[in-house]
Amino acid sequence: xxxxxxxxxxxxxxxxxxxxxxxxxxxxxxxxxxxxxxxxxxxxxxxxxxxxxxxxxxxxxxxxxxxxxxxxxxxxxxxxxxxxxxxxxxxxxxxxxxxxxxxxxxxxxxxxxxxxxxxxxxxxxxxxxxxxxxxxxxxxxxxxxxxxxxxxxxxxxxxxxxxxxxxxxxxxxxxxxxxxxxxxxxxx
Numbered sequence: 100x101x102x103x104x105x106x107x108x109x110x111x112x113x114x115x116x117x118x119x120x121x122x123x124x125x126x127x128x129x130x131x132x133x134x135x136x137x138x139x140x141x142x143x144x145x146x147x148x149x150x151x152x153x154x155x156x157x158x159x160x161x162x163x164x165x166x167x168x169x170x171x172x173x174x175x176x177x178x179x180x181x182x183x184x185x186x187x188x189x190x191x192x193x194x195x196x197x198x199x200x201x202x203x204x205x206x207x208x209x210x211x212x213x214x215x216x217x218x219x220x221x222x223x224x225x226x227x228x229x230x231x232x233x234x235x236x237x238x239x240x241x242x243x244x245x246x247x248x249x250x251x252x253x254x255x256x257x258x259x260x261x262x263x264x265x266x267x268x269x270x271x272x273x274x275x276x277x278x279x280x281x282x283x284x285x286x287x
Contacts, residue, residue: 111254116251127245127246131243131250146227165268169265174211183206185251195251209260209264210247212243212253216243217240217261217266244258
């Protein structure tokens, strides 16, 4: 069963990674970079300051903690599971389309990019409750996650687990912040 699932993971990755085009390479490389986060984070801060005014620090702190937890959980899991990234897996590395000679670290389970972006997307959805911003952020999280497969540094299962971890952490932090509501900090 494990071999069957691993084969599906490899085939899906090769499909997504194979959808490359010269004009898309640099776009996907940028989307996967830290710079793509800047407008999203700035807009998040603007929206929470506008909505929560003097208490904006509650969702801001929750988002920062969410990022720290998902990022560290990804690093710790990668070092304990030690699943080679596709670019480091000798079985398929020759079939992977690599952009700018970027191969990522040696291990890839689970995707920190997926965990961080989906964590931010869900925490935003829960705190900001702005339909259009939420759609944009979910589309951005999906695009960031796809870019990791496009670049050949994560399997679909790395992305799926990362997205779930990010969502669970975000929901847990939001739920915890709702408990602060009992102390009259009034979060919606």
